[in-house]
Amino acid sequence: MPLQFEHGVLPKPTADEEARQEFVFSMAQHSMTQIMPGIVSVYEKQVLPEFKENEKREPATRHEIRRSMQRHPYYQLASSFQRSTQELLWDSVDESVQRQLSDLITKAEQLSGGETLGNLTLDPEFEMPRYIRDNDHHVMPGGYAADLRTGDITAGALYDRGAYIFTDGLFGEKMDGVGKSAAQFIRKYYPDIAPQKIIDFGSGMGGPTCALKEAFPEAEVCGIDVSAAELRYSHARAESLGVAVHFSQQNAERTNFEDGSVDVVVSVTTFHETSRAAVENIIRDAYRILKSGGALVVGEQPPFEGKSPFEQFLADWDTLNNNEPFWSTIHEMDMVAICSKAGFKPEGVFTSMEQSVASTNAVEANADPDDIVGSDRGGGDFWYFSARK
Ligand SMILES: C[S@@+](CC[C@H](N)C(=O)[O-])C[C@H]1O[C@@H](n2cnc3c(N)ncnc32)[C@H](O)[C@@H]1O
Numbered sequence: 001m002p003l004q005f006e007h008g009v010l011p012k013p014t015a016d017e018e019a020r021q022e023f024v025f026s027m028a029q030h031s032m033t034q035i036m037p038g039i040v041s042v043y044e045k046q047v048l049p050e051f052k053e054n055e056k057r058e059p060a061t062r063h064e065i066r067r068s069m070q071r072h073p074y075y076q077l078a079s080s081f082q083r084s085t086q087e088l089l090w091d092s093v094d095e096s097v098q099r100q101l102s103d104l105i106t107k108a109e110q111l112s113g114g115e116t117l118g119n120l121t122l123d124p125e126f127e128m129p130r131y132i133r134d135n136d137h138h139v140m141p142g143g144y145a146a147d148l149r150t151g152d153i154t155a156g157a158l159y160d161r162g163a164y165i166f167t168d169g170l171f172g173e174k175m176d177g178v179g180k181s182a183a184q185f186i187r188k189y190y191p192d193i194a195p196q197k198i199i200d201f202g203s204g205m206g207g208p209t210c211a212l213k214e215a216f217p218e219a220e221v222c223g224i225d226v227s228a229a230e231l232r233y234s235h236a237r238a239e240s241l242g243v244a245v246h247f248s249q250q251n252a253e254r255t256n257f258e259d260g261s262v263d264v265v266v267s268v269t270t271f272h273e274t275s276r277a278a279v280e281n282i283i284r285d286a287y288r289i290l291k292s293g294g295a296l297v298v299g300e301q302p303p304f305e306g307k308s309p310f311e312q313f314l315a316d317w318d319t320l321n322n323n324e325p326f327w328s329t330i331h332e333m334d335m336v337a338i339c340s341k342a343g344f345k346p347e348g349v350f351t352s353m354e355q356s357v358a359s360t361n362a363v364e365a366n367a368d369p370d371d372i373v374g375s376d377r378g379g380g381d382f383w384y385f386s387a388r389k
Pocket residue numbers: 129132144178201202203204205206207208224225226227230250251252253267268269270273274278
């Protein structure tokens with residue numbers, strides 16, 4: 001695995017911790033390229049013929065396929081192995097983060113104290129949305145909501161290091177690939193916008209937000225997130241990298257930015273961790289805060305539309321097995337219709353497949369995305385929907 005860039009709050013593994021992290025990554029890769037693909041032949045050779053024999057027809061939906069597959073021992077074994085590697089991955093990162101947590105908190109406080117390039121604003125009265133409060137997405141211990149001790153930065157540190165390992169560094173050494181990809185998208189489709197203000201909805205550990213500021217240095221760039229632990233981390237991280245970004249704790253469903261004050265609202269890999277009502281609210285708020293002529297740019301999972309029921313079933317693994325309860329539903333939502341309902345002109349709304357996040361960072365995937373069953377981890381194409389006010 002290539003080395004991750006050592007910014008001021010990156011949790012640094014000991015040699016033993018690193019060996020465990022590398023081992024778990026190898027397990028995950030083995031699972032996705034060697035074990036999970038076996039469920040394709042189980043389906044074709046056993047489950048599908050049995051289904052046709054019993055029902056006298058092809059399965060009509062991914063749900064029917066899932067119900068049949070869940071009874072097969074190979075699917076149970078493969079899913080259990082995949083889920084276990086995911087849990088072990090987080091264990092291998094969490095033990096390293098917890099060992100150095102006091103030091104990391106001190107470093108974060110130093111970086112965020114005194115005179116800083118960007119601001120950090122937390123809201124002690126913040127009401128966590130239920131879809132974040134009640135779920136540990138992708139099995140990350142404590143999810144985004146955990147804020148267990150004064151100055152906690154655990155969620156940010158876990159995501160930064162854990163996602164780097166899971167993606168085998170495909171998001172780039174600074175974990176900024178999705179931000180670079182979004183910046184590339186803005187330049188390609190909105191060359192006439194010279195953004196003065198960009199908001200990143202769901203800024204997470206802040207790597208993509210920093211990439212936006214670096215791509216548009218003249219713009220004021222703000223990252224908002226619901227997670228205090230991630231915001232403390234992302235602010236300290238950006239300061240240590242010398243990037244001026246303002247971070248604040250806000251729900252993207254109803255932000256405090258003024259009407260018509262923003263040139264571009266960006267959101268990457270965030271919508272699928274919310275809810276149906278939240279997606280509508282977030283798009284409505286984006287419309288409210290955008291200037292006339294401003295653009296909403298959302299990078300997400302590609303929809304299931306156009307995939308066969310079996311391909312949908314494969315892509316839907318995370319819904320039931322990886323604590324991603326909204327995954328299934330969001331893949332079926334019509335974002336163009338939702339944007340139009342929020343006020344965007346239908347002719348200004350479009351979807352597009354773009355370069356993979358890895359290629360945005362000129363990083364080579366060491367497994368062909370076609371060989372992977374499950375998430376392609378940034379090696380495959382990246383799907384966007386966008387709307388202009
Ligand atoms: C998968 S992470 C992606 C983070 C970042 N965009 C990236 O690509 O690295 C999703 C983030 O969205 C945040 N989030 C979820 N719902 C939100 C909401 N309603 N408002 C603001 N942030 C939200 C989560 O706390 C989490 O940090």
